[in-house]
Amino acid sequence: xxxxxxxxxxxxxxxxxxxxxxxxxxxxxxxxxxxxxxxxxxxxxxxxxxxxxxxxxxxxxxxxxxxxxxxxxxxxxxxxxxxxxxxxxxxxxxxxxxxxxxxxxxxxxxxxxxxxxxxxxxxxxxxxxxxxxxxxxxxxxxxxxxxxxxxxxxxxxxxxxxxxxxxxxxxxxxxxxxxxxxxxxxxxxxxxxxxxxxxxxxxxxxxxxxxxxxxxxxxxxxxxxxxxxxxxxxxxxxxxxxxxxxxxxxxxxxxxxxxxxxxxxxxxxxxxxxxxxxxxxxxxxxxxxxxxxxxxxxxxxxxxxxxxxxxxxxxxxxxxxxxxxxxxxxxxxxxxxxxxxxxxxxxxxxxxxxxxxxxxxxxxxxxxxxxxxxxxxxxxxxxxxxxxxxxxxxxxxxxxxxxxxxxxxxxxxxxxxxxxxxxxxxxxxxxxxxxxxxxxxxxxxxxxxxxxxxxxxxxxxxxxxxxxxxxxxxxxxxxxxxxxxxxxxxxxxxxxxxxxxxxxxxxxxxxxxxxxxxxxxxxxxxxxxxxxxxxxxxxxxxxxxxxxxxxx
Ligand code: GLN
Numbered sequence: 001x002x003x004x005x006x007x008x009x010x011x012x013x014x015x016x017x018x019x020x021x022x023x024x025x026x027x028x029x030x031x032x033x034x035x036x037x038x039x040x041x042x043x044x045x046x047x048x049x050x051x052x053x054x055x056x057x058x059x060x061x062x063x064x065x066x067x068x069x070x071x072x073x074x075x076x077x078x079x080x081x082x083x084x085x086x087x088x089x090x091x092x093x094x095x096x097x098x099x100x101x102x103x104x105x106x107x108x109x110x111x112x113x114x115x116x117x118x119x120x121x122x123x124x125x126x127x128x129x130x131x132x133x134x135x136x137x138x139x140x141x142x143x144x145x146x147x148x149x150x151x152x153x154x155x156x157x158x159x160x161x162x163x164x165x166x167x168x169x170x171x172x173x174x175x176x177x178x179x180x181x182x183x184x185x186x187x188x189x190x191x192x193x194x195x196x197x198x199x200x201x202x203x204x205x206x207x208x209x210x211x212x213x214x215x216x217x218x219x220x221x222x223x224x225x226x227x228x229x230x231x232x233x234x235x236x237x238x239x240x241x242x243x244x245x246x247x248x249x250x251x252x253x254x255x256x257x258x259x260x261x262x263x264x265x266x267x268x269x270x271x272x273x274x275x276x277x278x279x280x281x282x283x284x285x286x287x288x289x290x291x292x293x294x295x296x297x298x299x300x301x302x303x304x305x306x307x308x309x310x311x312x313x314x315x316x317x318x319x320x321x322x323x324x325x326x327x328x329x330x331x332x333x334x335x336x337x338x339x340x341x342x343x344x345x346x347x348x349x350x351x352x353x354x355x356x357x358x359x360x361x362x363x364x365x366x367x368x369x370x371x372x373x374x375x376x377x378x379x380x381x382x383x384x385x386x387x388x389x390x391x392x393x394x395x396x397x398x399x400x401x402x403x404x405x406x407x408x409x410x411x412x413x414x415x416x417x418x419x420x421x422x423x424x425x426x427x428x429x430x431x432x433x434x435x436x437x438x439x440x441x442x443x444x445x446x447x448x449x450x451x452x453x454x455x456x457x458x459x460x461x462x463x464x465x466x467x468x469x470x471x472x473x474x475x476x477x478x479x480x481x482x483x484x485x486x487x488x489x490x491x492x493x494x495x496x497x498x499x500x501x502x503x504x505x506x507x508x509x510x511x512x513x514x515x516x517x518x519x520x521x522x523x524x525x526x527x528x529x530x531x532x533x534x535x536x537x538x539x540x541x542x543x544x545x546x547x548x549x550x551x552x
Contacts, residue, residue, distance in 0.1 A: 003422075005140075005262070006140025006141075006192075007041060007134070007141060007142055007143050008105075008140075008153070009137030009138075009143060009144060009145045009303070010143065010144050010145075010172075010174065010175075010176045010177065010272045010274070011079070011133070011137060011144075011145050011147065011168070011169075011172060011177040011178075011181045011528045012146045012147070012177070012178055012179075012180060012268060012272075013146075013147050013149060013165050013169070013177070013178070013180070014027065014028045014146060014147065014149065014179075014181075015149045015153055015162070015165070015179060015180070015181050015182070015206060015213070016149070016151075016152055016153065016181045016182045016183070016302065017152055017153040017154070017181060017183045017199070017203070017205065017206065017292045018152070018181070018183050018184040018186075018198045018201075019121075019152065019184055019185075019200065019201030021181070021225070022181070022182050022184055022219045022524075023158070023219065023246075023252070023255075023408030024149075024150075024182050024257035025046070025148060026081060026252045026255050027182055027246065027255070027259070027532050028044050028078075028181070028218055028347050029044065029081045029082055029084075029085035029086070029097060029147045029255075029256075029333065030085065030255040030256040030258075030264075031146065031180075031264055031265060031268060032082070032085065032086055032144075032146055032258060033085045033086060033256045033267070033282075033285070033432055034088055034142075034256055034259060034260055034264065034280055034282075035144055035265055035267035035269075035401045036424070037057075037280045037281055037282055037285075038265070038269075038278055038280055039278075039456050040051055040118070040143040040144055040274075041087075041141060041142050041143050041377075042142060042143065042144045042145075042146065043088070043090070043094065043136050043141075043142050043144075043145055043146070044082040044086070044094065044145075044146040044147075044148060044151060045090075045093065045094040045095065045096070045133075045136060045145065045147050045148070046075075046076050046078050046079065046094065046095050046096075046147075046148045047096050047132075047133070047147060047148070047149050047161050048095070048096070048127070048150040048151075048218050048501055049097070049155065049157040049158050049161060050097055050098060050099065050150075050157070051097070051098050051102070051150045051172055051463050052097060053097060053099040053101045053103050053436060053437075054074045054075065054095070054097060054373070054436070054437065055071065055074060055075065055076055056074030056095075056098065056106065056436055056437055056439075057436050059068070060307045060310065060312075060313035061307060061309075061310055061313070061327075063076075063077075064077045064310065064312030064313055064315055065077045065080070065095045065312060065314060065315045066177035067080045067315075067316065068441055068442060068466050068467070068468045068515065068518055069078045069089065069090050069091050069092065069094070069154070069466070069519060070089050070091065070442055070443040070444065070464075070466060071091045071092055071265055071442055071443075072092075072441035072442025072443075073091060073092035073094075073095065073140070073441075073442075074088070074302060074437060074441065074468070075092075075094065075095035076095050076149065076150070077312065077315045077456060079094055079095055080092070080315060080316050080319065081252070081473050082321075082519070083518075083519075083521060084319055084520070084522055084527075085256070085521075085522065086142070086496060086521075087521045087522070087523045087524055090527050093132075093135050093136050094136070095238060096129075096132045098157065098160070098161075099161075100132075100274075101125060101129055102149055103126050104128060104190070104394075105119065105124055106130050111258075112194075112519070113212070113365045119326060121163075122160075122163060122314045122382035123159055126160055126163050126164045126167060127257035128358075129161060129164035130164045130167060130168050130171075130502060132163075133145075133147055133164065133168060134168075137353050141229045145270075146381045147165075149162070149165065151217065152542055153202055153206050153241050154202075154205045154451060155180070156230065156256075156445060157207070159277055162209040162211060163209065163210075164177065164207070165210050165211060165434065166209060166210040168450065169211065173294070174183065174498070175271075175272055175273035176272070176275045178214040178215065178268065178271045178272060179211055179212070179213045179214050179215075179219055179320075180213065180214065180215045180216075180235060180268070181202070181206060181213035181215070181217070182216075182217045182219065182220070182247070183198070183199040183217070183218055184198060184199070184218070184219045184220075184247075185198075185199060185218045185219065185220040185224065185228075185232075187220070187221050187222055190319060192207070192221055194220060194224065195308060196227060196228065196232050196235070197229060197419040199216070199218065199232060199236065200232075200235045200236060201214070203235075203236040203237070203325065205236075207261070207287055207419060212237060213236070213269050214236065214238065214242060214527075215231060215238065215242045215244060215267055215268065215271070216238055216242060216243050217238060217244045217246050217264065217548045218232065218242065218243060218244065218245055218246060219246045219248070220245060220246065220247060220248075221247070221248055222246065222247075223245060224243070224245045226240075229243040229245075236306050236378050241263075241267060242260045242267055242271075242288050244259070244263075244264050244267070244312070245444030246258065246262070246412070248258070249287065250293070251292060251293075252290060252407040253285075253288065253322075253522065254289055254487065256282065256285060257282065257285070257286065257289065257397075258284060260280055263440065265280065269315070284523065288326055288522050288523075289433075291323070291326040291327075291329055291425045292322065292326045294329075294332050295329060295331035296329045296330060297329075297330045297331070297354045297537070297540070298332075298333055299325075299330050299331070299332050299533065299540055300332075300333050300353060300354050300355050300481060300535050301332055301334055301335065301336050301355060301356045301358060301533075301536060302335045302337045302344065302351055302354040302356070302357040302358070302374070302489035303317065303318075303334050303335065303336055303337065303358050303360055304339050304342060304357060304359045304360060304361060304370065304371055304374045304391075305314060305336075305337075305339060305359075305361075306338065306339045306343045306360070306362055306366050306367035306469055307362070307369075308336040308337065308338050309338075310334070311543050314360055316359065316515075316517035316518055317358065317388070317517045318334060319517075319520065320520035320526055320529040321334060321526070321529060321533070322334050322516045322517070322524070323363055323521070323522060323525035323526070323530075324519050324520070324529035324530045324532070324533040325533060326525070327525050327530050327533070328530065328533045328534055328537055331535055332533060334353060335352070336372070337350060338367070338370070339362075339366075339371045340366060340376055341369055341370065342367075342370030342371075342373050343369070343370065343373050344376065344377075347373045347374060347376070347377035348377065350551060351374065351377055353379070354383065355383075355384070355536040355537070355539050355543075356383060356385070356386065356388045356508075356532060356533070356535065356536030356539065357374055357377075357378045357383060357385055357386070358385075358387070358388065358391065358532070359371050359375060359385070359386075359387045359390075359391030359394055359395070359440070359484075360388060360390070360391055361388050361389035361390050361391060361468075361515065362389075362390040362516070363390070363413075364413070364414070365413075366454045368390075368394060368411075368414060368528065371390070371391065371394040372394050372397055372398045372401070373388065375394055375395045375398040377404055378509075379402075379503065379506065382506060382507055382539075383539065384507065384508035384529070384532060384535040384536045385506070385508065385509045385510070385511075386508075386510055386511075386529075386532045386541055387510070387512070387515070388467070388511075388512060388515060388516070388517065389469055389512070389513060390469075390516060391511060392500075392501060392511030392512055392513050393411055393471060393511075393513075395475075395501060395509075395511040396422050396423060396473055396481070396486075396501060396511070397409050397411060397422055397423065397459070399481065399484075399486055400422045400481075403484055403485070403486075404480060404481070404484055406420050406422070408420045409422045409495050410422070410423070410425030411424075411428045412424050412469055412471065413471050415424075415472070415478060421474055421476060422473070422477055423471050423472065423473065424471065424472060424473075424474040424476075425439060425470060425471055425472075425513070426470060426471065426472050426497070428440070429470045431470075435502060438470055439467075439469055439470050440468070440469055440470065441467060441468055442466055442467060442468050443464050443465065443466050443467075444464065444465070444467055444494075444499075444502065444514070445463070445464050445492065445493060445494070446462075446463050446464070446465060446491065446492055446493075446499040446514070447461060447462055447464060447490065447493050448460070448461045448462070448489055448490050448500065449461075449487065449488075449489040449490070449493075452484045452487055452489035453487075453489065453502045453510055454489045454490055454510065455489070455501060456498045457510075457527045457528055457531045458527055459527070459530075462491075465499075465512070465515070465519065466514060466515050466518045467514050467515065468521050469513065470527070472497050472513065473488070473497070473498035473513070475496065475497075475498070475499070478498070481501075485504055485505055486502070486503060487499055487501065487503070487504055488500070489501070489502050490512070497513070498513065499512065499514060500512050500513070501514045507535060507538075507539065508531075508532065508535035508536075508539075510532075511529070512528065517529070518526045
């Protein structure tokens with residue numbers, strides 16, 4: 001802590017090698033959780049090597065979900081893990097891409113800031129990377145900043161990031177920065193052996209970039225015997241106690257507990273010269289993992305979307321169900337339903353055994369008639385319904401078509417010519433032509449109608465939720481909807497946009513224009529998910545009772 005009360009941050013860099021998908025984000029989040037449990041103030045940032053300025057313009061099939069922060073940044077889905085583990089918000093500064101770095105450097109070059117100099121990868125790009133790596137640390141809010149470097153060591157596009165880490169580690173000095181390298185120890189079943197060679201090569205490649213890792217976290221399907229740890233240590237130039245075993249876990253939420261057993265946090269603190277002999281208190285976390293591992297019942301929730309082949313496209317929704325399931329002591333089994341395969345004719349067959357249905361966010365025309373068919377089926381059959389963003393908009397269209405009798409009702413997003421635009425383009429969006437970063441993004445306040453379902457669920461009338469959309473409920477039709485039983489229970493007080501819809505004569509039917517899934521964390525499960533799961537649980541119980549009565 002500096003004299004002015006500001007914290008002086010220390011830096012931990014997390015790199016990965018051998019293959020992608022080893023879970024750097026989960027290891028970084030788990031370490032951060034352990035350090036946070038010791039009372040340290042920690043944040044995690046991710047540096048991604050691709051050229052897009054942010055992942056907002058990426059198709060979900062390419063990169064999974066785009067995670068939106070309170071300040072409206074469109075970011076990598078790993079930031080969702082950071083927030084879910086740490087229960088603290090992230091911001092634009094927590095996610096930087098190569099595209100962003102070049103964009104900022106080139107903008108400065110065009111302004112003439114480089115005074116006639118040749119602008120080069122080293123030092124100009126690496127300086128920009130370093131200054132962005134230090135940005136959060138310089139706020140004085142954090143004891144520790146963990147920086148995850150996306151991609152794998154050896155990738156051409158990661159080189160400037162690694163060069164920046166090399167320089168920064170040297171500039172910061174021994175006790176203020178360390179590098180953790182996540183690697184894989186594969187098991188060859190034909191030989192019946194774990195193999196260390198890929199790790200040796202991966203570390204060597206890191207060393208070629210001038211970086212000596214301080215700690216190795218080794219992903220493995222089988223325990224690492226002590227002699228193997230010694231061998232890895234010897235070949236990779238680290239202490240045996242810095243070789244950390246990361247066994248496959250049954251849930252990502254178990255990883256902080258595994259890392260605690262492996263003393264990853266203690267090792268990191270020792271190397272950063274931070275003295276702390278406390279035992280980490282992870283009781284609440286352990287409690288959550290226990291509830292998660294011992295569900296009393298299983299619920300089937302249909303998730304209707306058009307990107308269901310790639311579950312990562314709905315990462316935060318799936319995680320929110322895990323949190324809400326644990327609260328309700330049940331396992332939420334997601335039935336992934338492709339909206340293009342659904343129609344009014346087969347909706348009953350495809351959805352009959354579900355206990356609740358969530359219609360997912362999305363963009364564009366593909367699959368929307370299937371989403372509308374799903375809403376009609378659950379509305380008419382009193383099955384709990386939860387619509388998010390596009391899911392809410394589809395519920396509005398379904399209601400207009402089938403209850404108000406406006407058969408041509410549509411969203412202007414899908415039918416530009418419609419005379420029945422119950423979902424219209426927002427006024428502020430009409431002049432915008434650029435696609436990147438131009439939606440209604442980030443946190444907005446919403447007022448909930450007293451005694452509405454939403455009010456009961458949140459337990460308060462003023463909420464703040466995150467947004468990512470261009471279209472909205474058309475206020476021209478508000479009265480027609482309200483008169484026929486749709487409650488417009490959440491309104492943005494500043495621009496009078498409808499944020500929440502619900503049906504008075506249905507056991508649980510709620511649609512929200514915002515993305516509640518972005519705010520559900522382990523320690524703070526989102527009330528909408530918790531109550532939706534509760535409603536599904538009640539519905540499942542009623543179904544069981546009816547079956548018992550019939551068969552008695
Ligand atoms: N496509 C819709 C809009 O832009 C919904 C967006 C979403 O589901 N995130 O308004």
